Structures are given as C-alpha cells and as structure tokens.
Amino acid sequence: xxxxxxxxxxxxxSLRESVADIARQxxxxxxxxxxxxxxxxxxxxxxxxRFLAEKRGAAESLVANHIxxxxxxxxxxxxxxxxxxxxxxxxxxxxxxxxxxxxxxxxSRDEALLKATEMAVADNSRAxxxxxxRSKFGIKNPQGIVDEVLGDA
Numbered sequence: 664x665x666x667x668x669x670x671x672x673x674x675x676x677s678l679r680e681s682v683a684d685i686a687r688q689x690x691x692x693x694x695x696x697x698x699x700x701x702x703x704x705x706x707x708x709x710x711x712x713r714f715l716a717e718k719r720g721a722a723e724s725l726v727a728n729h730i731x732x733x734x735x736x737x738x739x740x741x742x743x744x745x746x747x748x749x750x751x752x753x754x755x756x757x758x759x760x761x762x763x764x765x766x767x768x769x770x771s772r773d774e775a776l777l778k779a780t781e782m783a784v785a786d787n788s789r790a791x792x793x794x795x796x797r798s799k800f801g802i803k804n805p806q807g808i809v810d811e812v813l814g815d816a
Contacts, residue, residue, distance in 0.1 A: 748773050772808070775800040779812045789813060 775796050782792045789809055796805035 744777065748777065771800075772802075775802055775805070776808055776811065779805075779808050783812050 778799065779792050779796060782795060787795075792809050792812070793805045796802045796808060802808065
C-alpha cells in the first residue's frame with residue numbers, strides 16, 4: 664500500500680456533510696416556497712370569488728332597477744295610449760270612419776291604427792298588417808290605415 668489509509672479523509676467527510684446539509688436547507692426553502700405559493704393562490708382565488716360575487720350582486724341590482732323602470736314606463740305608456748284612444752275615439756265618433764277603410768265587426772279605427780303601428784314597429788310586412796286588420800278588426804279595405812302608418816305604397 665502506499666501509506667494512505669482506507670479511512671475517508673476527515674476533510675472529505677466534513678465536505679460531504681456540509682453539501683448534504685446545504686441540500687436539506689435548499690429543499691426546505693423550496694418546500695416553504697411551494698407552501699407560500701399555494702397559500703397565495705388560495706387567497707387570490709378567495710378574493711376573486713368575493714369580487715365576482717360583489718359585481719354579480721351589483722349587476723343583478725341594476726337589472727332589477729331597469730326592469731322596475733321598464734315596467735313603470737310600460738304602465739305609463741299603456742295608460743297614456745288608453746287616454747289617447749278614448750279621446751280620439753270620441754273625436755272619430757263625430758267625424759265618422761275614413762272613406763279608405765270600412766270598419767266592420769268589433770274593432771274601432773283607432774284600435775286598428777294602433778295595431779297597425781305596433782305591427783309596423785315589429786317589422787311586419789304591409790300584407791301581414793292588412794291581413795290582421797281584415798281578420799281582427801273586420802276592415803274590408805285596410806290599405807288606407809296601412810298607408811297612414813307606412814306611407815303610400
């Protein structure tokens with residue numbers, strides 16, 4: 664043998680222990696970083712959920728307010744149209760029906776005019792409006808009312 668003992672050098676042993684100790688410390692740091700990242704992710708998800716719930720509630724409140732406003736507006740428009748129909752109905756009773764539209768059946772000219780206007784706003788065709796005025800209001804020649812709503816053909 665060359666004089667060296669088979670025993671590991673105490674310096675090499677100390678170095679190995681130091682490297683192993685450093686490796687354990689690094690592993691501990693990485694574990695702590697992973698744990699911190701998981702906690703941060705969980706807090707962020709909770710905060711996002713709270714934020715979304717808050718915004719969803721605000722949006723639902725806005726929608727409810729708009730629905731209430733639309734319902735009130737609809738009631739107002741309905742009441743005003745009833746008032747207009749009753750006041751113009753009295754006037755048309757004095758003037759008589761237009762020569763272009765012979766009203767028969769239960770419907771009045773003003774109701775037919777309102778229905779024709781609603782159908783025009785809903786983008787119904789001239790033919791569909793005339794058909795409805797004939798069938799629903801018994802108007803034999805609805806072209807006059809339709810012309811009044813849509814303009815001359």
